[in-house]
Amino acid sequence: MADRWDEPMRHDPADPVRGDRGRDSIGRRYDLDDAPAPRRDDRYAGRFDAFVDDGHGDEDAPQHGTPPRRPRAIGRWILRGLAAAIILLVIAIGWLAVTAPLSKSLQPPTPPSITLTADDGTPIARRGAIIDRPVDAAKLPPHVTEAFMAIEDRRFRSHWGIDPRGILRAFVHNVGSGGVREGGSTITQQLAKNAFLDSDRTAARKLREVMIAFWLEAWLSKDEILSRYLSNVYFGDNVYGLRAASKHYFGREPEKMNIGQAAMLAGLVKAPSRLAPTSNLAGARKREMLVVAAMADAGFLTKAEAAAVQPQRVLASRPTQLPSGTYFADWVLPDARDQAGEVKTEATVKTTLDRRLQRTAERVVRQAGLRQAQVALVAMRRDGRVVAMVGGRDYAKSPFNRATQARRQPGSTFKLFVYLAAMRAGMTPDTMADDTPVEIAGWKPKNDDGRYLGPIPLRRAFARSSNVVAARLTQEVGVRNVIKAARDLGISTPIPNEATIGLGTAEVSLLELTAAYAAVANGHYPVRPRGLEEVQANKSWYQSLTGGTTKMPDDIREKMLDLLSSSLRGTGREAVLTMDAYGKTGTSQQSRDAWFIGFAGDLVVGVWVGNDDSTPNPGLHGGGIPAQLWRQFMISALGIAPVQAPVVVEENAIDPEAVGPEDAIEDQMGDAIPEEGTIDGFGLQMKMGRDGSISISPGRDREPPQGPPPGARDPRDRRGGGEGEDGGLE
Numbered sequence: 155m156a157d158r159w160d161e162p163m164r165h166d167p168a169d170p171v172r173g174d175r176g177r178d179s180i181g182r183r184y185d186l187d188d189a190p191a192p193r194r195d196d197r198y199a200g201r202f203d204a205f206v207d208d209g210h211g212d213e214d215a216p217q218h219g220t221p222p223r224r225p226r227a228i229g230r231w232i233l234r235g236l237a238a239a240i241i242l243l244v245i246a247i248g249w250l251a252v253t254a255p256l257s258k259s260l261q262p263p264t265p266p267s268i269t270l271t272a273d274d275g276t277p278i279a280r281r282g283a284i285i286d287r288p289v290d291a292a293k294l295p296p297h298v299t300e301a302f303m304a305i306e307d308r309r310f311r312s313h314w315g316i317d318p319r320g321i322l323r324a325f326v327h328n329v330g331s332g333g334v335r336e337g338g339s340t341i342t343q344q345l346a347k348n349a350f351l352d353s354d355r356t357a358a359r360k361l362r363e364v365m366i367a368f369w370l371e372a373w374l375s376k377d378e379i380l381s382r383y384l385s386n387v388y389f390g391d392n393v394y395g396l397r398a399a400s401k402h403y404f405g406r407e408p409e410k411m412n413i414g415q416a417a418m419l420a421g422l423v424k425a426p427s428r429l430a431p432t433s434n435l436a437g438a439r440k441r442e443m444l445v446v447a448a449m450a451d452a453g454f455l456t457k458a459e460a461a462a463v464q465p466q467r468v469l470a471s472r473p474t475q476l477p478s479g480t481y482f483a484d485w486v487l488p489d490a491r492d493q494a495g496e497v498k499t500e501a502t503v504k505t506t507l508d509r510r511l512q513r514t515a516e517r518v519v520r521q522a523g524l525r526q527a528q529v530a531l532v533a534m535r536r537d538g539r540v541v542a543m544v545g546g547r548d549y550a551k552s553p554f555n556r557a558t559q560a561r562r563q564p565g566s567t568f569k570l571f572v573y574l575a576a577m578r579a580g581m582t583p584d585t586m587a588d589d590t591p592v593e594i595a596g597w598k599p600k601n602d603d604g605r606y607l608g609p610i611p612l613r614r615a616f617a618r619s620s621n622v623v624a625a626r627l628t629q630e631v632g633v634r635n636v637i638k639a640a641r642d643l644g645i646s647t648p649i650p651n652e653a654t655i656g657l658g659t660a661e662v663s664l665l666e667l668t669a670a671y672a673a674v675a676n677g678h679y680p681v682r683p684r685g686l687e688e689v690q691a692n693k694s695w696y697q698s699l700t701g702g703t704t705k706m707p708d709d710i711r712e713k714m715l716d717l718l719s720s721s722l723r724g725t726g727r728e729a730v731l732t733m734d735a736y737g738k739t740g741t742s743q744q745s746r747d748a749w750f751i752g753f754a755g756d757l758v759v760g761v762w763v764g765n766d767d768s769t770p771n772p773g774l775h776g777g778g779i780p781a782q783l784w785r786q787f788m789i790s791a792l793g794i795a796p797v798q799a800p801v802v803v804e805e806n807a808i809d810p811e812a813v814g815p816e817d818a819i820e821d822q823m824g825d826a827i828p829e830e831g832t833i834d835g836f837g838l839q840m841k842m843g844r845d846g847s848i849s850i851s852p853g854r855d856r857e858p859p860q861g862p863p864p865g866a867r868d869p870r871d872r873r874g875g876g877e878g879e880d881g882g883l884e
Contacts, residue, residue, distance in 0.1 A: 315367035390430030481545030486685030567740030617724030628656035644680035668760030739776030
């Protein structure tokens with residue numbers, strides 16, 4: 155049987171799917187249009203449509219199974235878009251209410267401005283911007299506000315936050331000039347940018363600026379917006395706000411400025427750093443005249459009034475302000491910023507400085523007659539609170555702080571740690587030591603005066619600052635134990651692991667070394683020098699666990715006090731007071747550095763004298779000028795009477811740091827010292843009593859010390875490699 159698909163096509167009237175033409179039962183063809191309508195089963199309608207669609211139908215004809223588009227669907231999407239826009243607007247308003255409160259527009263976005271005060275609350279220094287009270291635009295003379303509107307935003311009173319005409323004008327000018335030379339921001343936009351936004355130039359920031367401008371216009375009056383703008387705009391010279399600027403440049407309140415002064419300040423806004431009249435008066439005056447012309451063009455001034463405006467003058471000298479730089483302020487500022495946290499406008503931080511003691515320190519240094527030598531002085535309480543600091547003879551000439559930044563060899567003041575290690579090892583001030591020449595691994599230390607006394611107690615060795623005894627002790631107790639003693643008392647600078655450290659060859663700062671002596675005075679170590687009151691809340695848990703102190707055993711402390719008091723009967727006799735005092739002298743090689751560090755009452759004071767270029771100062775020693783400065787400061791600071799009676803000193807306690815072997819007194823006098831009597835000479839008056847004691851007082855032929863003798867090079871002399879322009883060491 156042939157395939158059924160090969161048979162002639164026949165048409166079934168009930169089945170018209172065979173084509174658009176069919177055959178009847180006898181083979182006649184006919185059109186389907188003439189055939190009766192076929193019956194369809196709706197259950198197969200979808201299948202039928204899919205079967206007959208060959209993909210070549212009319213594209214414009216609606217396809218079976220696709221619903222026709224309705225106008226109501228488009229309207230529904232429009233409503234959804236509007237609803238989304240309203241929701242976004244509400245969110246934006248809420249966001250602005252939280253992140254851009256109106257009160258913030260009154261806070262000038264100045265750099266961190268910190269005012270430092272003394273311990274009594276008196277301001278002593280300021281770092282950062284100069285600001286003042288806000289202004290009220292409604293109370294300012296009309297020409298003051300009109301000057302700013304004329305040059306910055308002429309249609310300020312009429313627009314709603316942005317000025318389309320100003321934006322178009324700026325666009326045309328910028329296109330014509332080939333760059334961004336003119337801005338179209340209104341005063342409201344500038345306030346929004348200054349008070350709430352950063353200075354980047356992205357489209358997102360500009361959009362936020364416009365939104366905040368609308369926000370400000372909706373909630374503030376024009377005078378309120380102008381008041382906030384004028385109160386925080388920058389005027390150069392680190393001055394923010396109209397009131398601070400009018401006082402800074404003209405010495406008057408903004409309510410009393412004339413037209414020319416207002417115009418000059420309005421002109422500074424464009425480029426305040428470049429046009430500040432204190433550094434560019436010609437440029438500021440030129441800009442002033444441009445603002446005056448703009449005021450006349452805007453109708454704020456008549457031609458006659460504009461022509462009458464004269465170029466303005468500024469203050470010949472700055473108004474009296476707090477000093478912007480002192481040694482103490484430079485040192486304490488980093489800690490002050492940390493304590494203040496994130497400073498947006500202005501903060502006041504109380505320091506530990508005592509103004510009376512600071513004035514005393516400055517006076518003592520000024521009257522020292524140091525010639526070319528430099529000086530540093532630090533005074534602190536026993537717990538480390540720094541109450542006075544002098545980092546050099548003249549801050550204006552050299553801001554380099556020799557009390558905190560300089561590292562110098564401490565000489566015999568470092569013996570504090572040698573003897574502390576010895577006391578920890580079980581020795582006492584009465585322990586006998588061998589004051590004779592010694593050699594340690596090829597190193598042969600010598601006493602500065604060339605004299606050796608043989609067996610002497612440690613108390614006497616400390617008083618006369620014997621180098622050979624210190625070297626023997628360092629070898630006996632161990633270098634590591636000496637280093638540990640220094641570390642325990644707060645010395646953080648590198649210390650070489652060698653025996654020479656006992657004579658002070660490791661470099662330290664005056665501040666740290668003074669704090670080490672404060673640890674002995676305080677009885678707890680280490681003492682951390684600080685310029686601010688401690689705030690426990692600011693300490694981290696790690697600092698709380700590791701930042702504690704250790705109590706020095708009472709017997710060790712008593713032994714150290716015994717040694718330190720004996721020094722004032724020996725090399726430190728120039729520092730003797732009419733009350734209990736303790737200290738130690740120090741002199742580095744060739745008299746490059748001279749130190750005296752000691753304490754009395756509640757004050758611990760360190761003094762250093764030397765040249766910035768480390769050149770020798772013949773005749774300079776710790777028992778001379780540094781000890782005298784220390785004594786003068788203490789007498790005034792503690793309010794005590796000066797010493798009148800001769801100082802009774804240890805036998806043979808002539809300062810070995812003050813003389814060399816060729817100057818030794820026994821070599822000069824030989825056997826001429828009688829059993830009882832008085833001898834004058836060499837600037838000293840020596841008196842021997844019947845009991846064999848010796849008292850020494852200034853001789854009649856002794857001249858008061860006048861500082862390092864001629865020959866020490868001036869640190870400012872470039873040929874001598876002196877002090878650099880920044881106050882540092884070359």
